[in-house]
Amino acid sequence: xxxxxxxxxxxxxxxxxxxxxxxxxxxxxxxxxxxxxxxxxxxxxxxxxxxxxxxxxxxxxxxxxxxxxxxxxxxxxxxxxxxxxxxxxxxxxxxxxxxxxxxxxxxxxxxxxxxxxxxxxxxxxxxxxxxxxxxxxxxxxxxxxxxxxxxxxxxxxxxxxxxxxxxxxxxxxxxxxxxxxxxxxxxxxxxxxxxxxxxxxxxxxxxxxxxxxxxxxxxxxxxxxxxxxxxxxxxxxxxxxxxxxxxxxxxxxxxxxxxxxxxxxxxxxxxxxxxxxxxxxxxxxxxxxxxxxxxxxxxxxxxxxxxxxxxxxxxxxxxxxxxxxxxxxxxxxxxxxxxxxxxxxxxxxxxxxxxxxxxxxxxxxxxxxxxxxxxxxxxxxxxxxxxxxxxxxxxxxxxxxxxxxxxxxxxxxxxxxxxxxxxxxxxxxxxxxxxxxxxxxxxxxxxxx
Numbered sequence: 318x319x320x321x322x323x324x325x326x327x328x329x330x331x332x333x334x335x336x337x338x339x340x341x342x343x344x345x346x347x348x349x350x351x352x353x354x355x356x357x358x359x360x361x362x363x364x365x366x367x368x369x370x371x372x373x374x375x376x377x378x379x380x381x382x383x384x385x386x387x388x389x390x391x392x393x394x395x396x397x398x399x400x401x402x403x404x405x406x407x408x409x410x411x412x413x414x415x416x417x418x419x420x421x422x423x424x425x426x427x428x429x430x431x432x433x434x435x436x437x438x439x440x441x442x443x444x445x446x447x448x449x450x451x452x453x454x455x456x457x458x459x460x461x462x463x464x465x466x467x468x469x470x471x472x473x474x475x476x477x478x479x480x481x482x483x484x485x486x487x488x489x490x491x492x493x494x495x496x497x498x499x500x501x502x503x504x505x506x507x508x509x510x511x512x513x514x515x516x517x518x519x520x521x522x523x524x525x526x527x528x529x530x531x532x533x534x535x536x537x538x539x540x541x542x543x544x545x546x547x548x549x550x551x552x553x554x555x556x557x558x559x560x561x562x563x564x565x566x567x568x569x570x571x572x573x574x575x576x577x578x579x580x581x582x583x584x585x586x587x588x589x590x591x592x593x594x595x596x597x598x599x600x601x602x603x604x605x606x607x608x609x610x611x612x613x614x615x616x617x618x619x620x621x622x623x624x625x626x627x628x629x630x631x632x633x634x635x636x637x638x639x640x641x642x643x644x645x646x647x648x649x650x651x652x653x654x655x656x657x658x659x660x661x662x663x664x665x666x667x668x669x670x671x672x673x674x675x676x677x678x679x680x681x682x683x684x685x686x687x688x689x690x691x692x693x694x695x696x697x698x699x700x701x702x703x704x705x706x707x708x709x710x711x712x713x714x715x716x717x718x719x720x721x722x723x724x725x726x727x728x729x730x731x732x733x734x735x736x737x738x739x740x741x742x743x744x745x746x747x748x749x750x751x752x753x754x755x756x757x758x759x760x761x762x763x764x765x766x
Contacts, residue, residue: 361692379450392625426491
């Protein structure tokens with residue numbers, strides 16, 4: 318696809334010239350409104366970071382031999398790395414190198430420095446053997462400045478203003494399947510919607526992952542009640558079977574229709590619960606205090622994930638097309654059936670809670686957590702991010718994933734022991750992490766009587 322060929326190698330960091338240029342490129346294919354949110358703006362528990370630009374970065378050994386340079390591949394410099402210009406020891410350099418042992422000839426994509434405020438490099442694991450010096454000269458020239466986080470909105474008006482949203486993320490530099498395939502799919506879906514008489518209004522959003530959705534919704538909270546449901550899609554281009562991940566509510570009309578469409582149109586597929594394998598912006602739209610039923614559609618993790626091997630060669634246009642045909646069928650049926658009033662979060666009935674408390678087999682130190690926040694929690698900003706290792710593939714570990722799910726269940730209607738059963742996570746770990754949210758003032762504690 319021309320869009321993928323033209324955009325995939327751009328430095329599409331969340332607030333960057335590369336992102337803005339890519340959004341401008343797409344706006345010439347499908348007309349869109351560009352929402353802008355100033356850097357430094359507080360968005361629930363988050364804050365929009367500065368615009369970031371990398372000028373140059375390299376590593377030289379003690380003999381002046383060049384071991385790595387950003388001109389060889391943009392991913393050598395992690396997103397939002399701080400600048401540095403100094404001599405470091407071998408041990409210190411190793412602490413600032415990211416690599417992927419499972420893809421030894423690939424450069425990993427590292428985005429965590431946006432929150433860690435540190436410098437670093439990404440390197441192929443197979444090239445670590447070249448780092449033999451006792452000392453190295455490390456140099457990174459970056460620029461942080463005020464700017465705007467940008468979100469593109471493609472509007473397809475319907476007979477009513479009640480809206481169905483479709484979301485894909487445009488960031489992730491130099492990668493294709495994650496998520497230029499979702500972006501390309503959204504563009505094709507928009508073309509299909511142009512030729513339909515729609516009952517509902519359709520709003521298609523292209524944005525930076527997570528923070529883009531948080532900025533959009535936190536600054537437009539009156540918009541939330543106008544949305545009936547949504548679909549997030551990404552990683553559509555590989556040959557793996559399609560995955561349907563249900564909304565957090567599980568039993569809304571979009572869940573039911575999507576299950577039916579998958580069953581009737583695909584020979585093989587996976588059907589998983591909310592964030593069963595993939596975790597992305599549905600955590601925002603269907604997250605605490607928002608609770609818009611949002612399914613996600615994709616093809617799951619793949620060996621080239623978050624590496625320089627995620628290139629046009631690993632995806633096919635036919636796989637993207639098949640994905641969009643499925644999404645189009647789901648939306649067509651939704652539009653015909655006219656969605657009833659969307660489900661919101663479970664309303665806690667005091668009598669039900671009292672009965673639950675009486676029947677509850679209380680474990681030592683068990684209690685009911687009630688959130689004092691809206692949207693997904695900015696874990697790094699509160700010192701709650703579960704993994705600080707520079708080999709970021711450990712972040713896909715079970716405990717790390719559980720922590721990122723945990724705050725979805727702080728609605729004041731479930732005890733910690735009940736949450737641990739839902740997450741299939743050890744009670745002591747669930748309690749320990751919940752206590753950390755309590756210590757940060759993010760939840761209040763309801764005693765079980």
